Amino acid sequence: MSFSTTEAGVTRIRNADPDDGKLLPKERDTFLLLSGPNHNLFGERDPKTYGSTTLAQIEQRVTELGKELGVKVYGGIIMNPGAFCHDSYSVRDAISGIDTPVFEIHISNIEAREEFRKSKTAAVCKAGCLFGAGVYGYELALRGAVAYAKANPVA
Numbered sequence: 798m799s800f801s802t803t804e805a806g807v808t809r810i811r812n813a814d815p816d817d818g819k820l821l822p823k824e825r826d827t828f829l830l831l832s833g834p835n836h837n838l839f840g841e842r843d844p845k846t847y848g849s850t851t852l853a854q855i856e857q858r859v860t861e862l863g864k865e866l867g868v869k870v871y872g873g874i875i876m877n878p879g880a881f882c883h884d885s886y887s888v889r890d891a892i893s894g895i896d897t898p899v900f901e902i903h904i905s906n907i908e909a910r911e912e913f914r915k916s917k918t919a920a921v922c923k924a925g926c927l928f929g930a931g932v933y934g935y936e937l938a939l940r941g942a943v944a945y946a947k948a949n950p951v952a
Contacts, residue, residue, distance in 0.1 A: 826867070826868045826869065827868065827869040827870075828869070828874065828875055828939060828943075829870075829874045830856060830859055830870055830875050830935070831874060831875070831876040831877070831878070833876075833877055833878045833882075834879050835879060835880075836879060837852055839851050839855065839904075840852070840854070846904070846905050847904050847905065848904065848932055850932040854932075855932050855935050858935065858936060859935050859939055862939055862940075863939060866939065866940070868939075868943055870939070874897055874899045874900065874942075875900045875902060875938045875942055876899060876900070876901055876902065876922075877901075877902045877903060877904070877935075878901065879903075882901065882903070882907070892922060892923075897923075898923050898924035898942055898945050898946055899922045899924055900922060900924040900925050900926070900927070900938045900941055900945070901922045901926045902926075902927050902934045902935055902938040903927070903928045903929070903934070904929075904930075904931055904932060905928070905929060906928045908928055908929075909929065923945070924942045924945040925938075925941050925942075925945065
């Protein structure tokens with residue numbers, strides 16, 4: 798697995814091999830921020846629903862909060878799966894098959910939107926779910942994931 802760091806200090810995974818996960822430490826002070834399809838359009842696409850904050854700004858804010866909380870943001874999982882949450886059983890199966898805490902986040906309240914948007918992945922997210930808190934939800938999710946990890950240390 799290789800990483801790169803943006804000018805804003807955000808660490809990104811550049812490429813990974815499926816076997817890399819077997820080599821990662823089981824530390825609960827490292828969190829991976831995953832974003833679904835079209836999230837690179839945050840700040841431009843449907844600002845009434847998703848706001849004007851860009852994905853790069855979200856990543857920077859979460860990275861800064863991680864430093865404040867004493868955790869690295871790139872390895873528990875904070876995930877905004879976007880459309881993958883309501884039509885991808887493979888994401889649900891992948892989450893249920895790992896021991897890593899997963900916290901699902903959505904900018905809009907998907908439970909109050911169209912029926913097809915309701916999450917199928919939320920039921921297996923071990924650390925929690927947060928819908929409808931806007932981009933601030935990413936920061937709340939990191940705080941929740943850190944609290945979950947501290948309360949549930951790796952055996």
